[in-house]
Amino acid sequence: MSHWFMLTLVGKDQQGIVAQVTTALYEGKCNLGEASMLRLGGNFTMMLMVNCTLSIEALEQLLQPVITKLQLHLHLTPIEGQLHHHIEPEVRISVHGADRAGIVAQVTSVLAEAGLNILDLESDVGGSAKEPFYIMHIEGIATLGIKVLEDALQQLLTTQQPDLKVQLEPIEILVM
Amino acid sequence: MAILNILTYPDVRLKNIAAPVTEFDDRLRIIIADLEETMRAGHGSVGIAAPQVGIFEQIVIIDVSAKPKIKQHGRLVLINPEITKWEGFKVGREGCMSVPDYTGNVIRAHSIQLVAQDEYGEQHEYEMDDYEARVVQHEVDHLDGMLFIDRLVSRRHDLFKRKVYK
Structure with a gap:
């Protein structure tokens, strides 16, 4: 019987990581599901749904040669693989400002309390080492409605984060 | 009337190019009625x-009247539609009955001008903006064998015009 694993992997970015890892999986008769892979601060990171009949030990063994060769760190977690059940986001929030500790914690705490269920968050540090800025995009479900999120953000900006730029836009999906 | 079966990607028939309608007869009007029932059942x-x-065949129905407070023409039957002018652009999230369980961002012209016939063969001209213009561009793509997934832009690094606080 086949089952799902979440493969998480990180290593110094170099050319060919995706090709070599997925080729090893393919040759081991694994099937791939959804994935998120990106370079973060010079590291290549991978989160990949893998479906196979192998045990977790056998899967690890299958990947070992590539992991060793490319000096990667690998972690496998058995998961329930839910495909074909995408939840569509209702709202998109963009945040940017001078980088400092606490932006993510404060913004997401306020949003969580106002009912936001985050589906997707990506953030970057831009600017220069001397004057870094932080930029973050969040998509999610407004479980208490968008107005509640708007009010909470407004409150945050007026009381705690006057320099932060925060924009909120409902995501309207047109189905045709 | 009947609810028709929707072809879903990766069915290769979705790549077929639709032929112009030449006979504006009862057969056409039955197709239109079935199409509309199928659309409303979605x-x-x-x-x-x-x-x-x-x-x-080049037959399209659109109806964005469920969206309040926007400029629109209500239910429209568009036979042999041709977009004659495009202006501006906007990113928006689209889904499609032929592409289940997936939505994505697509850049479309914000405003269009359109020439199309109705179910009796009479020609009309339309000016459309925003959602309605987006729907027409999406549907005209179907006539050319194109799906919105052929036009995706990144979900991440795209430009949205958002409400700005402070």
Whole structure:
């Protein structure tokens, strides 16, 4: 019987990581599901749904040669693989400002309390080492409605984060 | 009337090019009635094109009247539609009855001018903006064998015009 694993992997970015890892999986008769892979601060990171009949030990063994060769760190977690059940986001929030500790914690705490269920968050540090800025995009479900999120953000900006730029836009999906 | 079966990607027939309609007869009007019933049976679908049900003719129905407070023409039957002018652009999230369980961002012209015939063969000109213009561009793509997934832009690094606080 086949089952799902979440493969998480990180290593110094170099050319060919995706090709070599997925080729090893393919040759081991694994099937791939959804994935998120990106370079973060010079590291290549991978989160990949893998479906196979192998045990977790056998899967690890299958990947070992590539992991060793490319000096990667690998972690496998058995998961329930839910495909074909995408939840569509209702709202998109963009945040940017001078980088400092606490932006993510404060913004997401306020949003969580106002009912936001985050589906997707990506953030970057831009600017220069001397004057870094932080930029973050969040998509999610407004479980208490968008107005509640708007009010909470407004409150945050007026009381705690006057320099932060925060924009909120409902995501309207047109189905045709 | 009948609810027709929707072709879903990766069905290769969705790549077929639709032929112009030449006979504005009862057969056409039956297809239109079936298409409309199929569209309304979908989950909040605001448009449908005949190739989505395996009829490769230039027939489109749109209706964005469920969206309040926008400029629109209500229910429209567009036969042999041709977009004659495009202006501006906007990113928006689209889904499609022929592409289940997936939505994506697509850049479309903000405003368009359109020439199309109605179910009796009479020619009309339309000016459309925003959502309605987006729906027409999406449906006209179906007539050309194109799906919105052929035009995706990144979900991440795209430009949205957002409400700005402070």
